[in-house]
Each structure stands twice: as structure tokens, then as C-alpha cells.
Amino acid sequence: MTTISQAAPQDSAIPKVRVDMLPLLLVPVLALLMLPLVGSFPTWVTLTVAGLAMGMMVFMMASGLTLIFGLMDVLNFGHGAFVSVGAFTATLVLLPMKSWVEADSVWMNLSVVGLAILLAMLVTGILGWAFERIIIRPVYGLHLKQILITMGGMIVAEQLIHVIWGAEQIPLQLPTTFRGAFIIGDAALEKYRLIAVGVGLTVFVTMFLVLNRTKVGLLIRAGVENGEMVEALGYRIRRLFVGVFMAGSALAGLGGVMWGLYKETLTAAIGGEITVLVFIVIIIGGLGSVGGCFIGAMLVALVANYAGFLAPKVALVSDILLMVTVLLWRPQGLYPVAKR
Amino acid sequence: MIKTLLSGDLPRSRLLSALLLVVLCGLALAPFLFHGARSLNVAATICVFVVLVASYDLLLGYTGIVSFAHTMFYGIGAYGVGLALHGMGPSWSAVLVGTAGALAVSLVLALVIGLFSLRVRAIFYAMITLAVAAAFAVLASQLSDLTGGEDGRTFKVPELLQPGFHLIDGEILGRAIDGKLITYYLVFFSALALFLFMLRIVNSPFGRVLQAIRENDFRAEALGYRTVVYRTLANCLGALIATLAGVLMALWLRYVGPKTMLSFEVMTDILLIVVIGGMGTVYGAVIGSALFILMQNYLQVLMKEASAALAGVPLLANLFHPDRWLLWLGVLFVLSVYFFPAGIVGKLRAGAKAKSDRPA
Numbered sequence: 196m197t198t199i200s201q202a203a204p205q206d207s208a209i210p211k212v213r214v215d216m217l218p219l220l221l222v223p224v225l226a227l228l229m230l231p232l233v234g235s236f237p238t239w240v241t242l243t244v245a246g247l248a249m250g251m252m253v254f255m256m257a258s259g260l261t262l263i264f265g266l267m268d269v270l271n272f273g274h275g276a277f278v279s280v281g282a283f284t285a286t287l288v289l290l291p292m293k294s295w296v297e298a299d300s301v302w303m304n305l306s307v308v309g310l311a312i313l314l315a316m317l318v319t320g321i322l323g324w325a326f327e328r329i330i331i332r333p334v335y336g337l338h339l340k341q342i343l344i345t346m347g348g349m350i351v352a353e354q355l356i357h358v359i360w361g362a363e364q365i366p367l368q369l370p371t372t373f374r375g376a377f378i379i380g381d382a383a384l385e386k387y388r389l390i391a392v393g394v395g396l397t398v399f400v401t402m403f404l405v406l407n408r409t410k411v412g413l414l415i416r417a418g419v420e421n422g423e424m425v426e427a428l429g430y431r432i433r434r435l436f437v438g439v440f441m442a443g444s445a446l447a448g449l450g451g452v453m454w455g456l457y458k459e460t461l462t463a464a465i466g467g468e469i470t471v472l473v474f475i476v477i478i479i480g481g482l483g484s485v486g487g488c489f490i491g492a493m494l495v496a497l498v499a500n501y502a503g504f505l506a507p508k509v510a511l512v513s514d515i516l517l518m519v520t521v522l523l524w525r526p527q528g529l530y531p532v533a534k535r
Numbered sequence: 536m537i538k539t540l541l542s543g544d545l546p547r548s549r550l551l552s553a554l555l556l557v558v559l560c561g562l563a564l565a566p567f568l569f570h571g572a573r574s575l576n577v578a579a580t581i582c583v584f585v586v587l588v589a590s591y592d593l594l595l596g597y598t599g600i601v602s603f604a605h606t607m608f609y610g611i612g613a614y615g616v617g618l619a620l621h622g623m624g625p626s627w628s629a630v631l632v633g634t635a636g637a638l639a640v641s642l643v644l645a646l647v648i649g650l651f652s653l654r655v656r657a658i659f660y661a662m663i664t665l666a667v668a669a670a671f672a673v674l675a676s677q678l679s680d681l682t683g684g685e686d687g688r689t690f691k692v693p694e695l696l697q698p699g700f701h702l703i704d705g706e707i708l709g710r711a712i713d714g715k716l717i718t719y720y721l722v723f724f725s726a727l728a729l730f731l732f733m734l735r736i737v738n739s740p741f742g743r744v745l746q747a748i749r750e751n752d753f754r755a756e757a758l759g760y761r762t763v764v765y766r767t768l769a770n771c772l773g774a775l776i777a778t779l780a781g782v783l784m785a786l787w788l789r790y791v792g793p794k795t796m797l798s799f800e801v802m803t804d805i806l807l808i809v810v811i812g813g814m815g816t817v818y819g820a821v822i823g824s825a826l827f828i829l830m831q832n833y834l835q836v837l838m839k840e841a842s843a844a845l846a847g848v849p850l851l852a853n854l855f856h857p858d859r860w861l862l863w864l865g866v867l868f869v870l871s872v873y874f875f876p877a878g879i880v881g882k883l884r885a886g887a888k889a890k891s892d893r894p895a
Contacts, residue, residue: 270658270661270662272661330869333873338657338658339595339599339657340872340876342601342658342661343601343806343810343868344869344872344873347810347865347868347869347872348869350803350807350861350862350865350868351862351865351866351869354859354861354862354865355862357853357858357859357862358853358856358862359853361853362858467799470665471665471666471669474662474665474666475666478659478662478663482659508677508678511670511673512670512673514666514670515666515670518666519651522651
């Protein structure tokens with residue numbers, strides 16, 4: 196106690212927050228541990244890249260959810276609906292512009308996918324705004340109702356997708372130049388997976404910079420810690436809520452497009468299926484923590500890939516096992532958010 | 536007499552009483568009133584769902600716990616009996632072994648999940664149960680050596696319950712007294728007994744504590760009730776009754792499969808029924824299930840006609856497509872969470888109360 200009061204006058208700067216490094220080490224340690232178990236190096240590289248790619252896509256979908264929860268204390272059980280809507284919106288661009296998708300030109304492929312992603316994010320963002328306004332606003336602070344109402348929203352959204360796009364599953368073609376794999380040595384690296392890793396990293400870095408280097412990010416982080424205080428200081432936290440909700444929904448839409456292209460077929464249930472994985476990821480990461488969510492996504496995806504290779508039967512429950520293990524170690528998740 | 540049977544929790548609304556009586560009589564006399572396999576199947580499904588939904592109401596409506604693992608327990612019951620009958624042949628001992636085994640598995644799972652996650656917030660529990668139930672469904676469909684995989688297992692029930700069995704020759708009221716009829720009444724009376732049992736529970740001192748926890752868990756804890764213990768107990772109880780509902784369903788269908796027993800659709804059905812019927816009123820399960828299952832089976836016919844009438848209009852025709860009935864129920868669900876959170880039963884009771892409060 197005394198040391199603190201003595202130290203305070205000496206340096207008026209904000210005390211440095213000690214970064215909890217342990218969870219950061221988990222991903223590389225896990226990957227390295229698996230190397231001898233997998234046996235061959237090329238296989239290991241392929242598996243790791245596949246795991247990272249999947250993890251990045253899950254992160255895109257999960258990050259918005261965890262941020263929304265952290266800031267507004269709302270857990271959106273209908274988050275998966277945005278994933279589905281995003282993926283289906285992409286077909287509005289990808290199917291009519293088939294010639295661009297099939298063209299053997301990187302630029303045409305990139306631009307058509309970029310356009311699809313842009314449209315998907317726009318639509319899911321607007322949908323997120325409507326969802327916040329109509330579905331969630333009346334039930335702030337009421338957890339039970341939130342769960343029920345967002346679940347109901349999910350059911351309605353899934354059915355509406357059936358109404359608009361029909362009940363059959365839609366095949367989604369991966370652009371020509373994204374197909375195939377780079378062969379480095381004996382390791383085959385699928386191009387699309389590398390693209391997914393790239394997009395995921397971009398999203399993570401952007402999010403990290405926005406949260407840590409901008410005024411808005413500062414407000415969001417402060418809102419996660421103590422929303423009332425932010426309000427008391429004269430900032431309209433409601434606008435922040437809406438903005439974060441829209442951004443989170445748009446990210447889910449982006450994840451949905453990437454995931455849909457990865458799967459190459461679309462069903463309306465795509466979002467519901469991924470929701471479980473997303474929940475596991477944000478529980479592992481610590482509800483409300485973006486960094487934890489990132490590590491959680493990588494862990495879950497890597498473990499799923501390694502387990503699928505080493506012991507396929509275990510892979511069926513590997514997510515749950517991982518979650519239980521992490522929670523036994525840190526009951527609040529890897530990076531617990533202070534007030535929860 | 537009736538008061539004791541209903542544990543003092545009367546319907547408290549004339550219209551509600553009338554509706555309940557209609558459902559009760561309809562179910563009790565279903566084999567004689569309606570002919571055809573389909574209508575009997577609808578009646579049996581309603582019976583099972585009344586139990587399943589009421590046991591879920593015990594969690595959601597009375598204790599304020601949102602669980603997404605209720606179908607898992609339902610599935611455990613169904614698979615327990617199904618696999619026992621499949622493995623040991625059609626005998627009553629197989630039914631007993633299967634039921635006992637399923638109950639034990641459910642109890643252990645409910646305890647573990649409960650102790651693991653019920654101490655924290657409601658949202659956490661909802662997420663954990665969602666994950667566990669999803670993993671369980673995947674396991675059931677993937678371990679095909681044991682469970683029959685996606686196809687599930689068909690099995691033979693004990694001789695008394697087989698459709699080919701005839702208790703007496705001839706017919707009563709135009710109905711042969713065969714195994715199907717006996718099975719139906721087994722399902723019906725088990726469901727009735729379980730329903731009355733649950734009514735007893737929610738009106739016991741234990742049930743009052745659960746409601747206190749729902750209203751304000753902090754205060755309940757301060758009054759000296761260990762909320763974790765009560766929540767876990769309610770969770771186990773709900774799980775066990777759901778397991779029994781699964782047993783009944785398996786005996787009725789003579790089939791278990793992941794789609795009918797474990798899929799997430801069953802879970803959303805339960806949620807819809809509880810909320811539309813009325814949370815925190817066991818009677819809501821009766822009204823909700825009857826309404827829902829009838830709609831599920833007969834609304835589609837209506838919608839088919841509407842869809843055919845609108846065939847020229849592109850989007851509207853899809854909106855009324857018979858497969859989209861869940862859309863309308865989903866909308867009804869969202870609206871009922873907002874505008875009448877106590878569901879149909881709560882609405883009826885409130886109406887009756889307002890009438891009796893009004894000075895004559």
C-alpha cells in the first residue's frame with residue numbers, strides 16, 4: 196500500500212498496464228507441440244495454415260459479438276443470422292457477375308469478391324442497425340428477454356432468407372485465381388486459406404489500431420469498463436452502441452462471405468451452425484475481450500484441425516474439451532474483462 | 536378433489552378452464568374421436584410435448600434459467616430406451632434398463648453442467664448448454680456403430696405395445712383394442728401423471744423458492760436460500776422429466792434418430808411453445824403444445840391454399856409457402872415476448888382477474 200502512495204507523485208504518467216503474456220504464448224506453443232505428434236513437417240504446415248485460416252474467419256464473426264457484449268451487455272443469440280445474410284447477399288453479386296468470377300484474372304476476381312464483401316457488409320450493417328432498433332432496444336438490461344428475443348429474431352431471419360432466396364442450397368463458386376494451392380517444398384498451401392489469413396489479420400490489426408489509437412476506440416474501451424462514467428463525461432453512449440452494433444454486424448457479414456466461399460455451398464442454416472463455434476470462442480477468450488477472442492479463435496480452429504488429423508473421433512468434441520480445459524485454468528476466460 | 540389434484544393451482548379463468556377441458560377430453564378420447572393414424576400421432580405428440588415443454592417451463596418460466604440442452608436430455612431418454620430395446624430385444628426389462636440408464640446419464644450430465652456453469656450468469660449457462668447440446672447431437676449422429684448415425688434406429692417394443700397385438704377380439708366404439716391404442720394410453724396417462732407432478736412441484740415451497748430466485752436471486756440468497764443448490768436441483772428435475780418425455784416418444788414412434796430427437800429445431804419448437812403458451816404457468820405448456828402441434832400439422836394445409844391463391848405474386852407466394860409456417864410463429868414469438876410475456880395463459884388469467892376485480 197505504502198509503495199503506491201509513494202510512487203504516485205514521482206511519475207504522473209499513467210501507470211503501465213502489465214500485459215498478460217501467458218495466453219499469447221498458447222497458440223505457438225500448441226502448434227510446436229503438435230509438430231512431433233503430426234510427424235511430417237509438410238503435413239504440419241498444411242494443417243497449421245488450414246487452422247489459422249479457419250480461425251481468422253471465426254474471429255471475424257466472433258469479434259463483433261464479443262465487443263457488443265462487452266460494451267452493451269447484450270448477448271446476441273441472433274448473431275448467426277448476420278453471418279447467413281452476409282453470405283447470401285454476396286450471391287447477389289457473385290452469381291450475376293459469373294463471368295468475372297470465372298475470368299482468369301486476379302484483378303477481376305479480386306474486384307468482384309471485394310464488391311460482394313462491400314455489399315454484404317453494407318447490408319448486414321444496415322440490418323444490424325434495424326435489429327438494434329427494433330429487436331434489442333426495448334430489452335436492454337433484461338438478459339432473459341434478450342436471449343429469447345434474439346433467438347426469435349434469428350428464427351425469423353433464417354425463414355426470411357428462405358423466402359427471399361428459396362429453400363434450396365446455393366452453390367457458390369470460388370473465383371478462378373483463388374483456386375488451387377501453392378506448393379512450397381512438400382507442403383501444399385491452399386490459396387484461399389492464405390487469403391483468409393490475410394483478410395483476418397487485416398481485420399484484427401485494424402480493429403486493434405482503432406481500439407487503441409483513436410478517440411472512438413478509447414471511448415469504446417472506456418464504455419466496456421464503465422459505461423455510466425462515459426455517459427457522465429458527456430459522451431452519448433447510445434450512439435456508440437449503435438455504431439458498434441453496426442460494425443459488429445458488418446464484420447459478421449464479412450465473415451459470412453468468407454465462410455460461404457470457403458464452404459462453396461450456402462444454406463440458410465450456415466449462421467446457426469457457426470454460432471456454437473463462435474460462442475465457444477468468445478467464452479474461451481473471455482466475454483467482451485477482443486484480444487482473447489482472437490486467441491480463442493486460433494486455438495479452437497488449430498485444435499480442431501490437429502484433432503481431425505490425429506484422432507478424428509476426438510475432433511467431434513475437441514471444442515468442448517478445449518473450452519473446459521481453458522475454463523478450469525481461467526474460469527472467466529483467457530482475458531477476463533474487469534467488471535464481469 | 537380437483538383442487539388437491541391440481542395442487543391448488545386452478546386455471547383461474549373460465550375460458551382457460553374450458554380450453555384445458557377441451558384439450559384434456561380431446562386427448563383422452565382421441566383414439567375414439569378421430570380415426571386415422573395421423574390424428575392419433577398428433578395426439579400422442581401433443582401429450583409428449585406437454586411434458587417436455589412443462590419441464591422446460593420449470594427452468595425458464597419458474598427459475599429463470601435459459602437452457603438450450605433440453606433436447607439433449609429428451610434425446611438421452613429416447614436413445615436410452617431405443618438402444619436398449621434394439622440391443623436386448625423387445626422386453627419390458629429392456630425398457631426398464633433403458634429408462635434407468637437414461638435417467639442416470641441425464642442426472643449426471645445435468646449435475647455437471649449445472650455445477651459448472653449455474654453459479655455464473657444466465658447468459659453463460661445458455662451458451663454452455665448450447666455448445667454441449669450441439670456436441671452431443673454431433674456425437675449421436677457420428678457414432679453410427681452405436682446409435683445408427685443419421686438414420687437412427689428402429690426397434691421393436693414389448694409385445695403388449697406392438698400394433699399387431701390384440702387385447703380382446705372385436706371392437707369397442709368402432710376401435711380395435713390393439714397395441715397402438717395401449718401405447719397411446721400409456722403415453723397419455725404417463726404424461727398426465729408427470730404433468731400433475733410438475734404442477735405439484737411448482738406449487739410446493741420448493742417451487743416458491745424457485746420463483747423467488749427468478750424474481751431476485753440476490754434477495755433469495757440473502758434470505759438464506761442457497762440459490763446454486765436450488766438452481767441445480769431445478770435443472771436436474773427438468774432434465775429427468777425431459778428424459779422421461781423422450782422415453783415416451785421413443786416408445787410411441789418405435790424409432791430414434793438425431794433429426795427427431797436431438798436437432799436444434801426441436802429446441803426452438805420448445806422455446807416457441809413455452810413463450811407463446813405462457814412462461815411460468817404450467818398450463819401454458821398444455822395450451823401452447825396443443826396449439827403448436829395442431830398448427831404444425833394443419834396450418835400448412837391452409838397456407839398451401841393461400842400460397843396457391845397468391846401464385847402470381849412472386850415474394851408473397853413464398854411468404855405463404857407451407858414450409859414457411861415457422862416464420863409466422865417466429866414473428867408471433869417475438870411479439871409475445873414484447874407484448875404479452877405471460878403468454879396466452881397469462882393473458883387469459885389477467886383478463887379474468889380484471890373482470891372479477893371490477894365492482895359488480
